[in-house]
Amino acid sequence: MFVPAHITGFFRIFKDKDFLKTGSTGAGITLNKGVYTTIKVGNGNIYFNDKKINLSPTREVMNYFNVGSYDVIHSSDFPLGSGLGTSGSCALGTAYEIFKTIGIYRWSNNYNNEPVKAAHIAEVKCGTGLGDVIAQHTKGFVIRKSPGFPINVEKVKVDNNHYVVVEILGEKETKNIINNQQWVEKINKTSDKLLIKLLKNPTLKNFMDLSFYFAETTGLISDEILEICRDLKFTVGASQAMLGNTLFCICKKEDLNDVLSILKNPIVCKIYM
Numbered sequence: 630m631f632v633p634a635h636i637t638g639f640f641r642i643f644k645d646k647d648f649l650k651t652g653s654t655g656a657g658i659t660l661n662k663g664v665y666t667t668i669k670v671g672n673g674n675i676y677f678n679d680k681k682i683n684l685s686p687t688r689e690v691m692n693y694f695n696v697g698s699y700d701v702i703h704s705s706d707f708p709l710g711s712g713l714g715t716s717g718s719c720a721l722g723t724a725y726e727i728f729k730t731i732g733i734y735r736w737s738n739n740y741n742n743e744p745v746k747a748a749h750i751a752e753v754k755c756g757t758g759l760g761d762v763i764a765q766h767t768k769g770f771v772i773r774k775s776p777g778f779p780i781n782v783e784k785v786k787v788d789n790n791h792y793v794v795v796e797i798l799g800e801k802e803t804k805n806i807i808n809n810q811q812w813v814e815k816i817n818k819t820s821d822k823l824l825i826k827l828l829k830n831p832t833l834k835n836f837m838d839l840s841f842y843f844a845e846t847t848g849l850i851s852d853e854i855l856e857i858c859r860d861l862k863f864t865v866g867a868s869q870a871m872l873g874n875t876l877f878c879i880c881k882k883e884d885l886n887d888v889l890s891i892l893k894n895p896i897v898c899k900i901y902m
């Protein structure tokens with residue numbers, strides 16, 4: 630099962646005793662690159678790009694469905710910890726696969742988004758994501774209007790002419806930011822009015838402008854990414870993928886070659902709808 634990568638441009642954090650009510654509002658896009666997950670009968674091992682690792686959100690999903698006798702195999706286009714929602718893709722892919730293989734018998738009369746809930750809870754528990762799973766389930770240009778469940782999103786129509794160019798410059802652990810009270814305050818203060826502004830004018834250009842404002846005003850953007858964003862002013866927009874040390878830029882086909890000439894290791898994607 631393929632689950633797309635997801636880039637958050639800006640977000641607001643909501644914490645609650647209930648994991649299903651914990652999450653974020655904000656906006657992002659899913660990409661046509663991501664994680665392919667399969668499961669097979671085994672010993673509870675998790676593989677990520679052929680390496681055996683104990684990936685906590687995937688483990689949480691396996692525990693949620695109580696399946697110790699399966700191995701989970703992730704094949705990912707992107708590394709973990711790059712702001713591309715890879716842990717969310719892994720959690721959701723695992724939940725879909727387990728649900729497809731065994732869960733259907735247990736929950737057959739009560740589907741109720743069970744795999745999405747399992748993956749969202751796993752991400753929240755592990756501190757690896759707040760809104761990625763809901764956006765990855767929805768797909769496309771997704772505005773998340775309420776945190777967690779019930780899912781309340783606006784899926785904005787976009788034409789197929791746009792490219793999303795990604796440049797990964799390093800790693801950043803999501804939990805170090807979302808579990809730090811000072812960052813949470815800065816993030817929530819900055820994003821307070823951004824959702825309304827985007828909903829009034831839900832275009833990719835406005836999304837990128839607001840994302841750049843968010844990245845710069847919170848101080849989450851690195852100096853290196855800020856400088857490259859300035860060189861990419863001729864595009865629809867560029868900013869830092871939340872929460873990673875990764876630049877993303879949305880451009881039209883006619884600007885793609887110019888964008889590629891500015892970046893060192895660009896990865897060209899499309900919005901996955």
Ligand SMILES: Nc1ncnc2c1ncn2[C@@H]1O[C@H](COP(=O)(O)OP(=O)(O)OP(=O)(O)O)[C@@H](O)[C@H]1O
Pocket residue numbers: 635682683684685708709710711712713714715716717755756757758761801802803804871872873
């Ligand atoms: N070799 C590894 N073994 C086990 N866990 C790993 C390994 N490498 C990375 N991880 C875990 O992967 C998770 C990555 O989650 P994180 O939320 O930081 O990144 P992401 O999901 O790729 O991007 P985003 O910032 O969009 O959420 C972390 O919990 C990290 O500890």
Ligand SMILES: CC(C)(CO)[C@@H](O)C(=O)[O-]
Pocket residue numbers: 637639640652653655712714757758759760761762803807871872
């Ligand atoms: C916290 C986050 C930015 C990490 O990718 C994402 O899950 C989101 O938008 O909530």
